[in-house]
Amino acid sequence: VGLPRQAVTPSGSVGATPGRLLVDGLQINDWSREILIEAKDGGLSCVHATCAVWEDARATLSEIARWMQRFAQHDDLVVHAVSTADIVAARESGRLAIVLGFQNTSPIEDDLSLIEVFARLGVRVMQLTYNIQNYVGGSCYEPHDGGLTRFGSLVVGEMNRCGMLVDLSHVGPRTSLEAVEASTVPVAITHANPLWFHDASRNKTDAVIQAVAERGGVIGCTLYPLCTGGAERTLDEFCAMVERLAGLVGIEHVAIGSDAARGWPDTHVQWLRNGRWRPPENGEAPAWPEWPEWFRGPAQFGALIQALVDRGFSEAEAAAVGGGNWMRLFGQTFAGA
């Protein structure tokens, strides 16, 4: 696969400190000190971490407060990053950079002005919908995706202005295409795979992937079993998917967003699946899916990128997929207008 020069330049300091600058496009762990260490052990310099899924504005404030306490409590290990400069500085100080993001627009409710408020609190990524239609658009699970709403169009513009990256991972196909059009800067699919790799509502059509890539965005290939086909998937098959996707859209648009969900009890799946919008599933005990033995959590992130090199990726290509492409996109979007 070819590698445009642009793709590795932004990571810059790859040669300056040992190892690759690795960035995971999304993790949704229940972050304890042990799991922060797991991420560092996996060689990661930066993780985009979810801090709201179904929460409204008030509940999100408490989640952000918990993150502030976590940053203070583990300041030897982790730092809140709101820019690529912060990520580079964290790496130089031997710490893990965390970019905070939402997997829903529920934190802003129907209030456009809250985008700037949360941006000022250091939130840098927002997914336009989680698993149900909201004020902004249709989700990937709706039978009919009506597209980006009038409010949604304003939301995308305000996110562009305030330096919040648009994430389309759980978003429906029509809303996704219209959001790519509405955004003045490149957007992300932080954690999803192509439909041709595994046929699931959460995965993406060629049209959406192509649109995101054409406008300079990045697709984070994901390890979440629902999006890969399950624990039986081999590392080789996953790497082949990354390689094929890079061949189709250009390696500068391909990265990893593992969707690692470490530390949660099975009961947390109920919350993620049902929120407050539908009753708990009857007679069904929700449980986390089984992960493949080659990716059970962030500690194996570095090994996954090494597997790409073993497969024949050049060092520069592995650096781009492993972190450089996210760094370029973060640099293009986090500063705002």
Add this chain to the structure above:
Amino acid sequence: VGLPRQAVTPSGSVGATPGRLLVDGLQINDWSREILIEAKDGGLSCVHATCAVWEDARATLSEIARWMQRFAQHDDLVVHAVSTADIVAARESGRLAIVLGFQNTSPIEDDLSLIEVFARLGVRVMQLTYNIQNYVGGSCYEPHDGGLTRFGSLVVGEMNRCGMLVDLSHVGPRTSLEAVEASTVPVAITHANPLWFHDASRNKTDAVIQAVAERGGVIGCTLYPLCTGGAERTLDEFCAMVERLAGLVGIEHVAIGSDAARGWPDTHVQWLRNGRWRPPENGEAPAWPEWPEWFRGPAQFGALIQALVDRGFSEAEAAAVGGGNWMRLFGQTFAGA
């Protein structure tokens, strides 16, 4: 009246730019462009502006968002200040600095962690109670003030840490004394007068004033008619009160907090008086009190300070009361621990 050297040093640049560096310790206007201009016309470099009174966390976010929009819309005229350096810089650029504050702890509800969240959003002052008892302590209007609560003691400590100035203006006498004790840094009475000047629940006992001053705090003498005795009060009587208070506690502890309330219709008084805690007053049409002709709003702030000079205050003394003392206290508290 004597003037300790300490009192004028912090304002520093008084000689560097024309006119005194004037700071109003509290205004609660409905801030339009016209009223921002009024404040500048009054010679003010900085105003501590109220952005929440009865609002809970969610409603306060919208109030803060409105301020962000106001700062952006009038950025030729006004700037959000979170430090004394910001105030000096605003003055040098010919703009009015606004310090945002709450007149209640309602924005943090019963959640200690929200102090840091609002501090990060740039809120630098919080009054422990408005007109009724809350989670933190007793107000000046309660028949019995039970003192600073256990939560209140934690709130004061967290405010010290996060760089939020403790304001005791509407706070009951026992809670005030206990808050002075609890705080590791000086505190403020941003807008109240001594009881000996006018006998009203909102004014302060000698014990509270003495305690605030002894610990290095500042008392902002106020123009609000309820605290002065009404529109018939003369400028001369007000200046005599400032002079007597300076003689009692030291001029470095005396400043002005006008409580200017420009731009609101009479219906807003209903909200301030009753919030959601009691029914509207029956048969009574609430109305703003009449202000004295020598202080109808922020445009007359500079003239008020000039009246102190005309009375015999030295230029340094007028600079201390007019802004230097607030600058010193802001410098001691806004950076946090």
